[in-house]
Amino acid sequence: MSNDHDPGLHPDTVAIRTGRVGDATSLAPVLWPTSTFVSPSVDDARRMATSVGADRFYSRYGNPTVSGFEQAIAQLEGAEAARAFSSGMGAVSAVVLGLCSSGDHIVAQRQLYAATQLLFQAVCPRFGIDVTFVDGTEPGAFAAAVIPGKTTLVFAETPANPKLDVIDLDELGAIAGPVTVVDSTFGTPVLQQPLRHGVDLVLHSATKGIAGHNDATLGVVAGSRELIDWLWGFAVLQGASASPYDALNATRGIRTLPIRVARQSATALALASALEAHDAATDVRYPGLASHPQHELAARQMSSGGTLIAFDVVGGLEGGRRFVEAVRIAQHATSLGGPETLVTHPASTTHVNLLPEELAANGIGPGTIRVSVGLEHADDVIADFTQALAVASAAGAGA
Ligand SMILES: *Cc1c(COP(=O)(O)O)cnc(C)c1O
Numbered sequence: 001m002s003n004d005h006d007p008g009l010h011p012d013t014v015a016i017r018t019g020r021v022g023d024a025t026s027l028a029p030v031l032w033p034t035s036t037f038v039s040p041s042v043d044d045a046r047r048m049a050t051s052v053g054a055d056r057f058y059s060r061y062g063n064p065t066v067s068g069f070e071q072a073i074a075q076l077e078g079a080e081a082a083r084a085f086s087s088g089m090g091a092v093s094a095v096v097l098g099l100c101s102s103g104d105h106i107v108a109q110r111q112l113y114a115a116t117q118l119l120f121q122a123v124c125p126r127f128g129i130d131v132t133f134v135d136g137t138e139p140g141a142f143a144a145a146v147i148p149g150k151t152t153l154v155f156a157e158t159p160a161n162p163k164l165d166v167i168d169l170d171e172l173g174a175i176a177g178p179v180t181v182v183d184s185t186f187g188t189p190v191l192q193q194p195l196r197h198g199v200d201l202v203l204h205s206a207t208k209g210i211a212g213h214n215d216a217t218l219g220v221v222a223g224s225r226e227l228i229d230w231l232w233g234f235a236v237l238q239g240a241s242a243s244p245y246d247a248l249n250a251t252r253g254i255r256t257l258p259i260r261v262a263r264q265s266a267t268a269l270a271l272a273s274a275l276e277a278h279d280a281a282t283d284v285r286y287p288g289l290a291s292h293p294q295h296e297l298a299a300r301q302m303s304s305g306g307t308l309i310a311f312d313v314v315g316g317l318e319g320g321r322r323f324v325e326a327v328r329i330a331q332h333a334t335s336l337g338g339p340e341t342l343v344t345h346p347a348s349t350t351h352v353n354l355l356p357e358e359l360a361a362n363g364i365g366p367g368t369i370r371v372s373v374g375l376e377h378a379d380d381v382i383a384d385f386t387q388a389l390a391v392a393s394a395a396g397a398g399a
Helices: 011-017 041-050 064-077 088-099 112-127 142-145 170-174 225-238 243-254 257-276 295-300 314-326 354-360 378-397
Strands: 081-085 106-109 130-134 151-157 181-183 199-205 219-223 281-285 308-313 342-343 368-372
Touching: 011 064, 011 243, 011 257, 064 081, 064 142, 064 219, 064 243, 081 088, 081 142, 088 151, 088 181, 088 199, 088 219, 088 225, 106 112, 106 142, 106 368, 112 151, 130 342, 142 151, 142 170, 142 181, 170 243, 219 225, 243 257, 257 281, 257 378, 295 354, 308 314, 308 378, 314 342, 314 368
Parallel strands: 106 130, 106 151, 151 181, 181 199
Antiparallel strands: 081 219, 199 219, 281 308, 308 368, 342 368
16 A cells, blocks of 8 residues: 555656555554654664664654655655755755765856855855856856866756746756756656756755645655765754654645646746736746747756746836735745745845845846745736736836
8 A cells, every 4th residue: 555666657646645654554644743762672772773764763863754755755756765854955955064075066056045055155165165156057057167076066956046047957967976966846846857867866845835835844855775875874963854744744735746736837827928918027937938048948857837937027126015015816925835826026025135236146136026826716816916017017107
């Protein structure tokens, strides 16, 4: 009854059948809230204390509920193994600090989740780790920045914050030498599987689409047994271990992940098309639109355009501010991948302290809006955006 390992199964089917550990006859995932486990003998305890990935010794090492989630992700990504963390950043920091040492060099994409970027800019230098940033959309840029014998990690994110740039997974997978890793949070295991392109590690903020209901803070990394075992050795010392409660919510979320992503992607395409036709919205970025700079690449490596959109509201800072305050169906909140359509205005919130030229360097305009498309009816979402654009642009014209 547990995990099928038939590679011919569709992700929709895997998502329903995966993540069942042990001999439990419970159809729903089983919650093991315990922090520790009783050992029947000293020999048994010694074996648990010295085996990699033990999930019945002490919950910082591993936990059966968390194991179920890890198995589900490994199966969906076509990986040998996975390790869960207490957040997406727990996963990112474990990969970076668990694999790199003083004197090492990292090639990282310029277009990144802000906290990941800060880790590379502010933390890595403190540990003597050099980082070179490249434009991930420029063909060959990652490979050209690799210093043989010195570069230990190549870090990419696709589709990327904030403007949904798409990175060529085949190109990344072809890089030999350093460990290649892709933050696939915006893709989820449903839209793309970076490991199938030869990438070494895939990671997610499972807080987002994977858990999918804004009720878990969770991260995960998947890859070869060897790399995951190595990361496990760092993770038990790092201590950013996943909560069994969050893992339970995420395994439940995975059951509906394929169907949620399909519906959210369909609504996102309809909304992006409506925005592109609207005078008050400019620079609409959606990988599923023919106007996206890497539309052909996206069509090749993603099963749909995804669940996120970025666009600019006319009227700059004031236009953007008015837009996020005028939406009624969509909600103004940071995060993504849940059932509710969310809008954020980076220039007045997360990136408020940046100068216009610094915003531009991050690909953010004063009126840039990021949209996480939810599960409401597409017509209601489009009507809501249309009325909010009218409010934002009328105010802009009067100002
Ligand atoms: C949210 C996010 C993260 C960080 O995940 P947390 O769960 O918030 O720690 C990393 N990468 C991407 C692309 C994200 O969206």
